[in-house]
Amino acid sequence: MKPTTDHDRNLAEHVEPHGVRRSWDRRKDESRRAFSAFVLFRDGADRKLATVARMLVPPCSVPNVARWSSRHNWQQRAAEYDVHVDEMHRQEMARSRTEIRKRRLQMAHALEGLGAQALREWQSRIAAGLPLNLSPETIAFLSKTAAQLQEQALGPERESKYTKIVVSLGRHRYSDEGDASQAVESETKELLN
Numbered sequence: 001m002k003p004t005t006d007h008d009r010n011l012a013e014h015v016e017p018h019g020v021r022r023s024w025d026r027r028k029d030e031s032r033r034a035f036s037a038f039v040l041f042r043d044g045a046d047r048k049l050a051t052v053a054r055m056l057v058p059p060c061s062v063p064n065v066a067r068w069s070s071r072h073n074w075q076q077r078a079a080e081y082d083v084h085v086d087e088m089h090r091q092e093m094a095r096s097r098t099e100i101r102k103r104r105l106q107m108a109h110a111l112e113g114l115g116a117q118a119l120r121e122w123q124s125r126i127a128a129g130l131p132l133n134l135s136p137e138t139i140a141f142l143s144k145t146a147a148q149l150q151e152q153a154l155g156p157e158r159e160s161k162y163t164k165i166v167v168s169l170g171r172h173r174y175s176d177e178g179d180a181s182q183a184v185e186s187e188t189k190e191l192l193n
Contacts, residue, residue, distance in 0.1 A: 024081040027072060033060075034068040041069065042078045 024042060026035040037060065040052045053065045069075070122132055134142075151157075 022080070022084070023073075023077045024084070030068075030072050034072060037065055037068055038072060038074055038077065041074050042081050047078065 024038075026032075030038070033056070037052050037056055040055050041047055041049070044051055044055075049065045049069060050062050053060045053062045056065075125132055
């Protein structure tokens with residue numbers, strides 16, 4: 001449980017929300033001390049009444065804290081607060097992911113520009129008949145990257161998932177049937193005999 005300072009307690013006692021009231025805000029029938037106890041409970045790591053009783057300044061009895069908890073529905077209010085905090089966290093994570101995507105896209109554009117410049121330089125060296133001085137690892141990396149780019153642009157190479165079935169009726173042969181039709185004809189004779 002994080003330590004609560006006197007400043008935090010004062011904030012908890014004096015903060016009055018403007019506009020929409022939420023279940024974890026101070027209730028009209030809730031004393032400042034009871035609300036301070038609720039804040040300790042809500043923000044506590046273990047959410048135990050005995051811990052809250054000890055942390056209050058001055059300390060309070062556990063039965064008194066239990067009465068406040070029951071009267072002011074601390075369990076439900078804390079659960080609703082948890083849902084709110086979780087929603088805020090998810091929103092922050094979504095904003096962070098958006099920012100990360102933007103930064104990565106900017107880096108990708110910058111790297112693409114560098115790559116295009118390097119390709120132009122290599123092409124001019126090739127045109128001038130100068131060596132590129134590339135290591136085998138660099139050549140392998142360039143080849144792999146080119147293949148990945150082609151696959152992304154054209155889609156992955158796939159074998160046909162269909163099987164060609166040829167049905168021969170009668171004895172007529174087309175010029176491209178050749179040996180396959182002779183095998184079918186001999187199998188047909190065997191089946192008929």
